[in-house]
Amino acid sequence: MNSKTTYAVVDIETTGTDMAVDNRIIQFSCALVSQGRIVDTYVSDINPQREVPERIVQLTGITPQRLETAPTFDQVSAKLYKLLSGTVFVAHNVNFDFPFLNREFQRVGYPELDIEAIDTVTLSQILLPTLSSYRLQDLSAYFNIVHDHPHTADSDALATAKLLLVLFRQIRSLPRRTLEQIITINPSLPQDTMKVFIQANDENRSQQLAEKLPVHLKLSSGLVLRKREPIFSDVRDKPTAAKFPKTRAAKSKILPDHLESRVEQNKMMNMIYNNYADPKHHQAKPLVIEAPTGIGKSLGYCLPFSYLASAHKPVVISTATTYLQFQLQQQTIPLLNQSLPFQVNSVILKGASHYIDLNKFRHLLFVADNSVQTAFIKAQILVWLTMTTTGDLDELHLNVEQTPFVWKIQHAGVKWLNPDSAFYDEDFLRYNLAKAQQADFIIVNHAYLLKNWQFFHDFPVKPYLLVDETQQFAETAIRSNQQRINPLAVISAVNRVRGDIQENHHGSAGCLCRQCAAKSTG
Structure with a gap:
């Protein structure tokens, strides 16, 4: 430095x-x-x-x-x-x-x-x-x-x-506030690595008389956060001139050169579009499509639904895993936005525990903890908050089951939020749910859909529902609604209780005998 x-x-x-x-x-x-x-x-x-x-x-x-x-x-x-x-x-x-x-x-x-x-x-x-x-x-x-x-x-x-x-x-x-907070937390780093942050902060102080944040950042109740796009109540419809490309040649013109328009994929696109395009003259039917591997299934359903979807009638895409949600959001949707004559906006929704609760994190930020792991993760999160617009903890690629600190800062759900709390307006889960009200594509996983279907039922107009990886939906439904009991754990717990009872019983009996003996000798 x-x-x-x-x-x-x-x-x-x-x-x-x-x-x-x-x-x-x-x-x-x-x-x-x-x-x-x-x-x-x-x-x-x-x-x-x-x-x-x-x-x-x-x-x-x-x-x-x-x-x-x-x-x-x-x-x-x-x-x-x-x-x-x-x-x-x-x-x-x-x-x-x-x-x-x-x-x-x-x-x-x-x-x-x-x-x-x-x-x-x-x-x-x-x-x-x-x-x-x-x-x-x-x-x-x-x-x-x-x-x-x-x-x-x-x-x-x-x-x-x-x-x-x-x-x-x-x-x-990095903003000065973030650097100072990392230095205060003082994570245990190899050799003299921590001095890099100290030197960076010293340079920052010498070059600035007052703390100034870049335009994409803001300070909120002691945390530096990345600004998010505002959610507007007025929603613009797609240009009426945007017509769905029905032929392979027409599709090839709008898709990037490296993507080949496949025959089976083209049939799939047209089948989806034609089924929903004209509800006044053709009543839509539920579709079950079995697509062979390699035909470009994600693009095969996203392209026609891009022309059908709107914020007034969005598409709810349910897929098997959070990773597949990520792929759709980061790969398929950007590809469409590079190619189509209009922009498609999307949002990923996950269970509340996937999101950070800023109130909890701010409260625990400077609480002493003997764990080396905790201080290190706090430093990571401080930097991450200057980057993320979603607050999705999955972005950090942490092994949550082995990271106790993350358990303490996981969101519990919107109903547990206090409207008077410092971060109520900055809450990531609230923001994503509000964004879903204006999105063309709402990308969820099967477990989320099964648990939160009522959220979509309350939309003014019923959204389109597309269930990808359908073969895993039933298994997810069963897994989400079952309680598993380990017989060995139950037996072990029963034996512990039995041992405690016997120990207490013998202890009480021994005490009683001693009392009786004392009385008889007296």
Whole structure:
């Protein structure tokens, strides 16, 4: 972060990851970053003077024959020690590279490097909380960073250096209030990684006399939130000139070039549209369509319904999983909006527990907790709140069952909200339900539909209902309405109760006997 600091972004390849065993470095690479750019690189193979396991050869492509002519670590140690001294050490999983390298320096007679070290894995997890993977290879792909040879030190170090620059830009974009809150929470991060946030906040303070938020953010009762699109009561209908393309040729003209118009898909589109298009002259019938794999089913039903749907009569799409909801929202709908002569708006609805309750989160934000996990997740959520417009906790890709803090901040439902609470107007669940009243497509999952069908029954006009993955609907209905009992758990509970009763009974009997004995001797 500091313009005067040189960051040494390092990656090492080794004969193994266990430092308790006498593993050695087989390749060292370093990219030096200063003043926002990569200024120099260094790479060297290193002869480990021991056998390299075949799995390491397969992983890295570094063969024993190649290492035979490479220098040993003690031959390059002076150069490496000088290269790294006075820098800030950076690695993707710094708690491996930094201690391993220091152990090697000590082995050949050098003291440990007395420098700061930061980790790009945990920085990425906090600053980019909605990503599903933080492997270097996946992060590189996400940011279009060239990373041709994963698990080779030179490619890994260069990719990590470019990632570091991305993360620095990301942290500079955070509002001062968010940075200060992360610093107050003080999550436990590897080595000196927390200092990156402290330095960013110091820079922020020195450059601004007063806290100013970007136009897309707002401060609400102590939390920085992303502004959402307003929901208007007046709804515009589609242009009357927009006519459904009935032929394959007409469909090909509006669809992107990379999408081929398939015969079966075209039949499906026309069947759906013709069934509902003219209710005055043709009464719509319930349709059951079995579509073979690979015909483009999602687009096959979304395209005709785009011409049929409106905010006055939306389409409720129910699918099997929350992931399929995400696919429709993030892939199919945007594809339609790029192609159609009008825009289709959509909203995902899920059960209340999928959404964050801002009141609960704000209340618990600075409550002390001995859990390292809790402080880390709080930091992630603070950053996420500057990004999300839905408040859907699924965006964080957390394992909710193993994340107790999330249980404490899950929404309980609109009926439990206090209209006088600080975040009532900002509540994400209320916003999404209001947005559904104006949407063309309302995307739900089977479990939600079964539990909340009354919500759609109360619409002024009955919406279209499309049940995707219908074969799973009955199973979901059964699962949603059954209580499962584990017989072994019941037996265990009964035995515990029986044991408690017997223990208390014997204790009471013994006490009674002692009392009787005392009276008889008296």
